[in-house]
Amino acid sequence: MNAMSTIQRNHISDSRLTEPVTPQGRALLDLISPHLPQIRAGAADNDRNGTFPVESFEALREDGVLGATVPTELGGLGVQCVHDVALALLHVAQADGSTALALHMQLSRALTLTYDWAYGPPATRALAGRLLKSMGSGEAVVPTGVKDIPRNGVRTVLTPDGAGGWLLSGGKTLVSLAPMGTDFVVFAVMEGDEKPARQAAAVLPRETPGFTVLDNWDGLGMRASGSVDIVFDNCRVPGDSVFHRGPIGQQDVAALAGMTVSSINMLGIYTGLVQAARDIAVETVARRGSPPAGVSTLVAEIDARLFAVRSTAAAALAAVDRLLFDVGGDMAERGRRMMTPFQHAKLVVNRLGPEIVNDCLVLVGGASYSARHPLARLYRDVRAFAFMHPFTYANAVDYLSGQAFGRDLF
């Protein structure tokens, strides 16, 4: 039985993001489980101090978790479905959201690299393969920089170095996992002769001269995710270390697929946070004896909405899994059919998730208003998803209403 039918067989047992749907997904969960107590134990202090959980990540690396989504041919575990990645992140997030967010950077990046390696043009395949191999062996930890630092107003650009390579300058913000990163994927604009300019992604080893990883992450939540800024000052990038993408400013509907795969696994993270909040709250009020009316009602309403969160996340993940390696058809339509369910689910999780966590604080009462209470951390962490691209709320409204009216608008 091939992988697809295994996925299919198992999806009935998991329309709520509870069980893996591939053996590789099961193996990943088994690898991760022993690490959860340590991750959970460090969560409060790392949140407090904004410290990245280096030891947890070293332990995950040793056990091969950081190569989980690398194809087996390249030394990885071969988890190749977003449902199972999201489920793994859900478990990690129940212990610590920040760790899950940083881990997501690595696991989701390998998924899109695998697509590049399997279907890209030759240069892309070679670069993706090289990177994946290094991730599969546990050597490479690969954070991604997407968003230019808004504060300095400088665009990140690649300019030709005159010798077939490039010079990278600029800076990126919110680069989760950066404290551990060995190689960084950095989105940039190629400023050569070509008009319009093209987008690209440079792969930059940490030791590159001119490259600095700052230690400046200080978020409301997700404080241990190491989501720092990174800056580049004329960093040399060899010609074969750059992924060439499409022209700037051209709406590439097909590219919605890659954007979806890069981000959809976060549905698992935020579902995990909500589940964690619910479990703490129900456990706490259960200890208090016969529940008053308001408590019974809130508990029932929390569980019903959590069911919706889990079902909705699972449905969006299943929609993407169905198309993940289906590249034979209309690629624009594939892009839409991946992004639309993701955006629907993201809106729903962003609406219901914080509502549920809020109600969990109400159930527990004043004790949960202490800075160190796990619910206080969850209240801050759960809020991060609304800020994660794609899309912002305004862009999601434009995109989704456009889709409803048959227009690509984003």
Added chain:
Amino acid sequence: MNAMSTIQRNHISDSRLTEPVTPQGRALLDLISPHLPQIRAGAADNDRNGTFPVESFEALREDGVLGATVPTELGGLGVQCVHDVALALLHVAQADGSTALALHMQLSRALTLTYDWAYGPPATRALAGRLLKSMGSGEAVVPTGVKDIPRNGVRTVLTPDGAGGWLLSGGKTLVSLAPMGTDFVVFAVMEGDEKPARQAAAVLPRETPGFTVLDNWDGLGMRASGSVDIVFDNCRVPGDSVFHRGPIGQQDVAALAGMTVSSINMLGIYTGLVQAARDIAVETVARRGSPPAGVSTLVAEIDARLFAVRSTAAAALAAVDRLLFDVGGDMAERGRRMMTPFQHAKLVVNRLGPEIVNDCLVLVGGASYSARHPLARLYRDVRAFAFMHPFTYANAVDYLSGQAFGRDLF
């Protein structure tokens, strides 16, 4: 490949209640599709006048739709999974909610009868088989009476007739499909020597002396569903036409399974109503040209919540399908694991469904406030689900908070 693995294979393609997961489900959809235009065409007038769509039902009967959930061995189409029944009802409900509600009575009853026929004690199997055979041939139309008429305050009881049979007296309310009914399943209390009294369900042919089907349904919505009262005045019921159930007042957790199967297909009906409202609204505003800000936002929010409704309904149906014919384990636990997801999904659909329909009226504006506008009908129809057992809101809160705290409370 057996039925179960077919279901499993197909579930990945349907975590949003869009495609059948069995060939029988596909066949049922194919049978139903040609009838939808007629059903849709009659909806406005039937709603207006509160008339039952007899012709539509005769046509469905002729095509074998009324026996769809009867096992093939007994002459039916053999649809044996709630996902596919709910999906068929979803399609009918997009044309007319009342017709879907009445059809649900027949299709869901045959599902629980099939369970009785497959796993019941000998007398139960014989009676269930007899009834199913008659449903499979298209002869029997079987409404169910559950709720005693509250207005006359009379309990429905079976008393021994002294000759091995019973006399049935009392009355039932909200018996959808009754105008077409040939044989009625009537829940009653057995008032014999046994203490505590037992519950039972009598099967009563329409022509039974003393049995009257009233024509008194006049609802806010679902006006064509024929949800009338039926009354019994010393109706003779042969001994072999009675299903014997458990003692009264004893909480039977295992019985939650049958209660769930009887009702969960309604998730399809109300999802269909919400989808129909959304389609009318989006079509209407699409014709008006460039949408204002409020319209774009509402459309995006409607589609996101509709995605949640569909995913949540599908997840609950999948949870039940997984356990439908799994009778080897702890039957109490099976009951809980069927009822809990159903109640979660019901709360979610009852929260989001009316919200969405409401927003659809806002999109369309004043035109939708005409009594005959389809959105005005949907606004009234969608409200019915909150009243459908199991459970009322208060009972759902007790049941679900009980489950969260590890107690069976309902």
Added chain:
Amino acid sequence: MNAMSTIQRNHISDSRLTEPVTPQGRALLDLISPHLPQIRAGAADNDRNGTFPVESFEALREDGVLGATVPTELGGLGVQCVHDVALALLHVAQADGSTALALHMQLSRALTLTYDWAYGPPATRALAGRLLKSMGSGEAVVPTGVKDIPRNGVRTVLTPDGAGGWLLSGGKTLVSLAPMGTDFVVFAVMEGDEKPARQAAAVLPRETPGFTVLDNWDGLGMRASGSVDIVFDNCRVPGDSVFHRGPIGQQDVAALAGMTVSSINMLGIYTGLVQAARDIAVETVARRGSPPAGVSTLVAEIDARLFAVRSTAAAALAAVDRLLFDVGGDMAERGRRMMTPFQHAKLVVNRLGPEIVNDCLVLVGGASYSARHPLARLYRDVRAFAFMHPFTYANAVDYLSGQAFGRDLF
């Protein structure tokens, strides 16, 4: 103590729309109270049959209620604050929403006519005075036609009749109170030589040749409000029976004031409907003995939101009362400061009102799903407010976001 300080003195005792703030408002309530039982008694049948409550209105007319907002100088009761008009409508709406809606047409029209009479140019003052006098004596019942009939696509226009008068053609829809109307205020475009064309309002006696009041109102709710279409076929209108307004298409911010006064009293109507639903529901569940958890929680949440509805409506009404006869300042700013609180309150009442009524049906359960149950009527009636101008939801979003950003956009 003058009227204003009486209003001021009493507002502290009524930040929740519970007591009149002027002696005239108290007198109006006293006049109305004896009629409420009859209005309540007829509500169910009038809703059922879509019949206008002619007898109730004749009785109200005899007691001077229909002239309540006409200045005492012109024979009326002199109620001149929207708080007290809204409060009177609230009481009527608790008995029957349709009657309140039709009564609102008369009472609110006299308020804007009073403004015209007090501050308009001479011709306007004369016409307004004539009409008010006739309303004050109980003779004139004055429905207003604002919205052209969309179905026939014909604009309502006034064309010069060559003899100093006009010919009116076209048609208006949703003209509540029309079945009783003696004189109709009809908004129209003046198609003369002037460019751009100007807006006007013609006053049309019912017996005018070419004028037809249809009997075609058939709404989802507010079914006894007589909100029919009226059509004009070259009806002669004397030159002194036309109010001249500003040029078409020119955004007149000052005119927001009149639009607000015409409509804001409806806050009282919908607050009354919500209060009525709450009272029915609480009374019903109170009779059932010890409330289950879900019921207690819903009741508390209903009452809290109802408090918000009442407070919000009262605050918007107070804001308008403060400016009603304050015409010495910036009239554009006055327009904004009346419309903005009204639109805020309208959004809030349209969000919370239907939510509360919905929860009341949940409390009462299946009995409330009967077409004739008062909650079923309230469920339909409460929905009307969202369709009432000004504004639609989309226009409210444009207007209010514009105000937030310092722009007049509507």
Added chain:
Amino acid sequence: MNAMSTIQRNHISDSRLTEPVTPQGRALLDLISPHLPQIRAGAADNDRNGTFPVESFEALREDGVLGATVPTELGGLGVQCVHDVALALLHVAQADGSTALALHMQLSRALTLTYDWAYGPPATRALAGRLLKSMGSGEAVVPTGVKDIPRNGVRTVLTPDGAGGWLLSGGKTLVSLAPMGTDFVVFAVMEGDEKPARQAAAVLPRETPGFTVLDNWDGLGMRASGSVDIVFDNCRVPGDSVFHRGPIGQQDVAALAGMTVSSINMLGIYTGLVQAARDIAVETVARRGSPPAGVSTLVAEIDARLFAVRSTAAAALAAVDRLLFDVGGDMAERGRRMMTPFQHAKLVVNRLGPEIVNDCLVLVGGASYSARHPLARLYRDVRAFAFMHPFTYANAVDYLSGQAFGRDLF
């Protein structure tokens, strides 16, 4: 014109908590305004470090703000209506929520002491007068300890010292303002001969031997409010420094009035936080040029709900002001008529407030997720109200549903 009619006259101009309704309230605002820039400037760092704004409080004390609610006869400013106190706190909260919360402790305590001084038995009047005089002169800063420290499980008790005085032992938690406190009002149980034991409130100078003010406040929000624990180890309390209250465990409905006055001013604080969040968000998106659809819609919805928050808070405050010095009637009914509107408004503010702040973060986007962004602080601060007594959510449900059903249940 006496104070009451001044209040009345002004209430019409303030059904939205925008203007003071007494000259004293105006004077208080004028005193406070010059301090707001300093309070605002320190907010970020004090939040960060959890430091109490001692300098701001010293400055407020010098200007007489800390005696604002002390009667003029006793040296204070004589602000005697909760509307004006809440409004002053609203202004402070727009600058810093923590400062407002600490200031509320002082201002609201003087209000209840004034009641004691005016209407209490002789010993109560004397003690209240002494304390008020000291507050009026700016000398005394009086935090209150209500809730026993749950962590050490010790009840706070007064035991007779055998010499007409008492010994106080135990501890209190969440004593906002304690870092500045000179005299503490400490609720305790009197463990003497009397059965049932009585409640009391001891007045404890800071320098009392055995009394310790901890420095252990570390909340999710309101971090600069100094809401520390205080502990007592056999502290001597003279007999005339104890307020005697009613017997323990006896439901004292009249006491609801004092509980309301102690807490209702917090409506101003949380309204201020919501207003501050709205202003930051609208200002931020206004700078970005033409708003996308989702932004316009959110802004309109934010402003509508903020209007509801302000109106609802103002209505509850007005209800209390009306009864504040009305002690001639049924004191139990007075208690209910103060507490019920407060609880209604508290539920509404707790539902809409966090929703609005949440939407403000959505408007601003990722920048607001920085720990030091003012919206990040508001997101945490606004959450505190749900934990403030009276009541918890569960107790509010019991109390309010009880009131709806005509029972005192809390």
